[in-house]
Each structure stands twice: as structure tokens, then as C-alpha cells.
Amino acid sequence: MSNWVIAMMLGASVFLGALGLFAFLWAVKSGQFDDEEKFLNAAKFDGEDELNDAYRQEQKKKALKKEYRPE
């Protein structure tokens, strides 16, 4: 086995692992694990409706923001 194969395998696996780590860090930072109960229940119950709700909520926020700050 040549050296570069070892180097490449090490590099690739650490890179993939790091991707997972960054996803986790982002999730922690944006508060997705703040309430463990809610997070577990979202995985259990949330479906299409909840997704639509979340989207509508975003839209509402955007619309209100425009109204609120006319500039």
C-alpha cells in the first residue's frame, strides 16, 4: 500500500467526520437542542402540517417586518 492511499483515507474520513461535527455545532448554536423534550417529540410527531406551519410563520414574520419598518 502506498503512502498516499493512507493519507487520502485518513484525510477523507476526518473530513467526513468534521462535516458531521460542524452540522452538530451549528445545531447546538442555533438552539435546536435547547429543549430536549421538544426536540425528541418533534422527531416523533411532526409531519407535513408542522412544516407548513413553520413556513407560514416565517412568511408572517417577513410581512410584519415590512409593515413595521417602512424604510
Added chain:
Amino acid sequence: MSNKVACSHCHLEFDEAVMIKDNNHYFCCNGCQGVFKLLSDEGFDGFYARTQNVKLSPPLEKFEDSSTFDSESFRDAFVKVNSDGFNEIALIIEGIHCSACVWLNEKALHKMDGVIEANINFTNNKATVVWADGVVKLSEIIEMIRSIGYDAFAYDSSIQEVYANKERKSYYLKMAVAIFASMNIMWIAIAQYAGYFTGITQDIKTILNIAEWILATPVLFFSGWVFFRGAYYGLKNRVVNMDLMVATGALLTYIYSIYITVTEYGEAYFDSVSMIITFVLIGKFLEVLSKKNAADTLDIIGKHIPSEIKILLDDTITTCKLENVKVGNIVVVSSGERVLLDGEIVKGQGSFDESNLTGESEPIYKKAGDSVISGTTSIDADIYFRATKDFKHSTLSNLVTLLESAINKKPKIQQMANRLSEHFSSVILGFSFLTFMVWVMLGNGFETSFMIGISVIVIACPCALALATPVATLVGLNLGARRGILFKEAAQIETMAKVDTLVLDKTGTLTVGKPEVIKESSFEEFDKGLLYSLVKLSKHPVASGICRYIESQDETIKEILFDKFSQIPACGIKAQYGGREILGGNLKLLELHGIKVDFISDNTLFYYAVDKKVISIYELSDKIKESAKELILEMQKRDINVVMLTGDNEKSARSVASKVGITELYYEQTPEDKSNFIESLHAQNRSVVMVGDGVNDILALSRADIGIVMGSGSDIAVEIGDVVLLNNSLTSLKDAFKISKITFGLIKQNLFISLVYNAVTIPLAMAGYVIPLVAAISMSLSSLLVVGNSMRIKYKFKQK
């Protein structure tokens, strides 16, 4: 047996006959029916799929007016404007039982126009709501929460709490990085160790070294940053601390390893770098996690003080900000409300619950001319009183200020391990430098000398020392939790083991805290159902005591509806049933109705009379808890001084003290007296455990080195206590002492083990017999030894 069905909303089970039937659903009350209808109409049925069979409490039907939420004073106190220009408020939602409740509240709020964000935390029931002011009013939001069966009140989300959460989150991030990198480095290190014994080409070794280098860098400089910062602040204050030791050890090893990697000579030790940082970081995180949040405590107290008060101005009742009430204003208090200012009654009469301040469970009757104290609650009195002090000088406000300062001033016995490590660190760093100098002077190369110098630090790596305390306390905490003893902070176990004085409250701590029937003298046969229904009408503790007594004798007893009934303040209850006049209450009630009775007893008496004839007399007294005597004996065996403090009168204090064997007692103590007493003990250099349960104990609890609270105690007391006894038993209190003593003994043993280990290995390292690889392996061994030793706490506890 009759048929029991569950309410479709709250799932509480009742007799089918008393339920409201609606289509195929049963409801226990109108409130539940209303909420159920609303949820189905709005399309929130998903709520019931999520609750499954969790029992909820039926919705309250009476609320205070929600318009106060829109008032100017309320806005000033609680509403913030966020960066987008929207309004934001922190609320505590009451009535949340399960995650479905959270789901429902969020969904209902999201559906409202103008609500931009509603985020509820299940764990602490705290919610953040963001809304646009022009579109929706806060009172409408509160109304919505109430309409679906919950209640909300505002709290001041202090900066302190935000800061604590931020710190915890930053630790999560640091730990995630450290653990990820360490795990990967360990895999690579296995290849290297294997290569060390079976042979490995220099090329592969360098590749592995570089991979480790890349992984170890974020661990040292991102995760390990806390140690560099700690070391810097330590040096600034001229203290050599554990952080400095960890930081220099890791940094030197890191630099040395880079040098090895680049020059392709010898072994690199990136694995030691990341392992040291990761382990010590986890230990540090456990400390941060267990630190009690003083901010939370003060929030809970604040919740009990409404910001507005009703006053009489020009013959009309208006609401006014609490701080703006002046001496001389007439304040209005209705039954069930709290008195928020000190004053003198000008109109009205009734009973007041002063247990908050005195611990006395008996309500006190007051009439015009008597003084009322802030912090007490009106049980059945509607009164007008003239304020004699403004809020800043009131008893209640004093209590809160004293408490705030007490929380911040809480004494802490300095932790032994920290003190030890301080000296330890400077000694080791000195040794390491000395070793390096001596080896250089003896004519060895820089490289060899440097490597040996580093091996001294690595082998003395504070792992075992740093683990000695936390591992043992964790085992102790776990053992306590299984027996219903909740230590809120790890360090408290250590503090508790050093205590020499135990201060006990009487009511609720040594005694059950509720009057129980000890003797019943009936003069003729009578219908117990009538008496049961009569005492059920009152919330007076004596009535509840009789209620419990009858229930314990006859579980199937049923309530009867009276034709008419009325409560006579501070006397008892009067009712009409089938043309008969029924009376239940104290001697005063009988005298009031011209009934004469001859009965003498030391205990509290309850008379039951039908048609002016006394039928039965009940004697009630506060029972002493089962293992009280045992506890006192055990304390004496341990050479711990036992003192009893009570707000009660001399007679009942002495009788309880003599029954359990306490010789030192103080009676008629106000909350301030109790706390001053603890201070005076501190002045004598004694460390004190205070055990209590009520609001009247909280000052003393927060002043004491360790405050132990009965789980059944008031919210505030449970929040303030350092240790909570969930099952309220005094056996747990005894166990708590035992656990802390054993744990502390093992901590000392652990420290001894790690010191002996260092005493043996450090000279070897200095003499150059230990290469860093061996150092790293033996370091893990010493840590394992310490962990294994800590596990013995459980066996020791069972043996004794």
C-alpha cells in the same frame, strides 16, 4: 362500585353520574368541556393524540383581569423591544404537564395575527413571545393562553440567566470538538503504538503524526482556550492554578510534538495533548452544570409579588403601581389575596395566614385597629387597611433584599483539592524546569533534556488529582438521588461532611406540620357523612385534619349537599340540612350560639354540634415524625450539636424538644432572628446545616453553609435549599450525613493515592527513566485507580 369514566380533556376519572355528557365525550367540568370544544373547533385535535393518558389539571375558571397586562407600569417592567422593533416578553406558563401542552400553546399562539414568535421550554415552563404591537395586544395573547386552559405570568428574564445559558452552550461546543478530535486521534494512536512494537516506516509515521497534529490543534486552541484564559487570570492575580499546569503541560507537549514531526525523529505525543484537555474540560463542565442558578431563584420569588395593588382613592378602587403607594393610602385586600404592604386595618375583619413569616400553621384573626404584615395571606378577610410603610420599607421587601444579599454572601468552605493543586502545580512546574536545567548542565543535548523535562509534567498530569474529587462526588450524588436526597451542587457533599452544628425547624421538619386527630370523643351515634361534608367546606388546617381522619376510617364516604352554609371568620362553619342546624368549629363558635361545654385539653379542639347539642369532640395535635429521636441520637454520636429554632410558642416548642431529646432550643423566632442566629454561629467559626421547609426559614436556609429543605416545603424554600429531601423523612437526613461523610473520606483517599503515585513516578521521570510514552500510559492507570476507588462508596454505605 359505580362506573368511573375519564374526562375527555383532563383524563381525570370520576363517577359517570356526575360527568357532563356531550356526544360521546365526558367532561368533569364546564372548563374542560369549553377547552375541548375550542380545541376541536380550531383544529388542534392533535393535542389529544400527543397527551395520550397524561392527566391534566382542569382549567381554572376565574382569572384576574387581563387588562393589567396592557398597562403602562406593566410594560415598563417586563416588555422589551427587540432588535427588529417588535415587542418581546418572557412568560412563565402555568399548567404545563407534558410536551403536548407545549405544542398546543405554541400552535395556538402562532395562529394569532401579529404573534411572530412563541417559544416555550418544556423543562422550565418559560416562554418567550414576540409580537407586533399594532396588530395584537398582550392581553389578547394572555387571554388566548387562558382560553385553552393555561395561565401565564411575566417574569424578568435577567441578564444573569442569559449569561449562564450562554456559558453552558459554549462548553457544549468545546466538548463536542474535543471529544470528536480525541476519538479520532486515539484510532490513529493505536496504529502508532502498534507500529512502535512491530516496526513502521518513517513515512507512514509522519503521515499519522500530521493527521494527529491537524486534529489536536482545535482541541488545544479552541476547546482548551478556557485553560489559557484561566491561567492568564491566575497569573494576573499571582496565583499558580491548575489551569496553568494543564495549559503549560499541553502546550509544551504540543510544541515538542510538532518539532518531532518536522524533524522526523522520536515519538510525537499529540494524543496526550488532546486527552488531557478533553478529560479536564469534562470535569470543568460538570462543575458549571451543577452550579446553582441564583437568577432562577429570584425569579420565583418575584413571581409571588404582583407589581400592582388596589387602593381606595376618592371612594373608588383603582389599581396603582406597588412602588407608588404612599404611607397613609388605603389599600384594599380581598379574601385569598396577599398583603403586600404593612398597615393597620380600618375596615373589615377575618383570618390571616401568617405561616410565611412565623411558621405557625394556625390562622390568626384580625379586626379593625389590628396591624397587618406584608407577606401574609388573607384567608377569608375582605379588608381596607391604611399603609403605615411604603413598599421599600415593608417587611416583605426587607425579606427579599435580605435574601438577595444572603444568596450572594453564602459562605463556602474552600475546596481542599483546589488548594492542594495550587501548590502542586507550582512545585511540578518548578521540578520540570529544574530537571531540564540539570540535564542540560550535565552535558546532555537540548533535545533529550527537553524531552525529560516534559515527561515530568506529563507524568504529573493532574488527571488523577483533577478526577479525585469529581468522580467520588458523582458517585455520592447518585447514591443520594436514589434515596430521595437531592444535592444541588457537587461541592455541597464536601461542605456537609465538615459540618458541626445541625439547626432544625420544628413545624414541617421535626413534625408533620399538619394537625392530625389524636383523639375522638363521641357522645352519641351520628352521620359521619354530614361532618365530612361540613369540614370539606373549609380550607382551615384543622378542618383538613379532620377530613383526612374521616377519610382514613371510611374510604367510601360521600359528600352531602347542604341547604345553606356560611363560614364564620375565626370560629368555624355553620350549615343547614333537613331543618337541622349544624355547627363545626372552636369554642368561640359554641359560645356564640349559646352552647356550654366542659372539656379541657392541651391540644387544639374541634367541636361538632347538631341543633345546639355537642355530639363529638376531636383533639388535634401536630405529630412528631417517626425517626426524629433516632436522628438526634445519631447526631450526638457524630458529635454534631443539635439546635431547634421555631416561630412557635414556648409550650409547644418545649414539648416537641423533650420528646425527641433536644436540649438547646429557641422559640418565637422571626425569620430575621433565625438568620441572625446562624450568623452568630458563623461568628463562632462553626459550620452549620439548617433544615427547614417554610418561607419563614428561607433567610436562615440561605445563610447556612448547607440549607436542607423538605420536598413538601414551599416553592421558594425548595428553590433556595442546597439539598432537598424528596420524601420528607428524617431518615433521609441521616443518610445525607452518612453519604457526605463516606464520600468525603474517599475523596481524601483518592487525593492520597494520586499524591503517592506522583511521589513515586516524578523522581523516576526526573532521573530520565520514564519516556513520555510510558508516562502517558501510567497516567491513565492512576486515573483508573481513582475511579475504581470511588466506586467503593456504594459498598461502604451498605456496610455501615
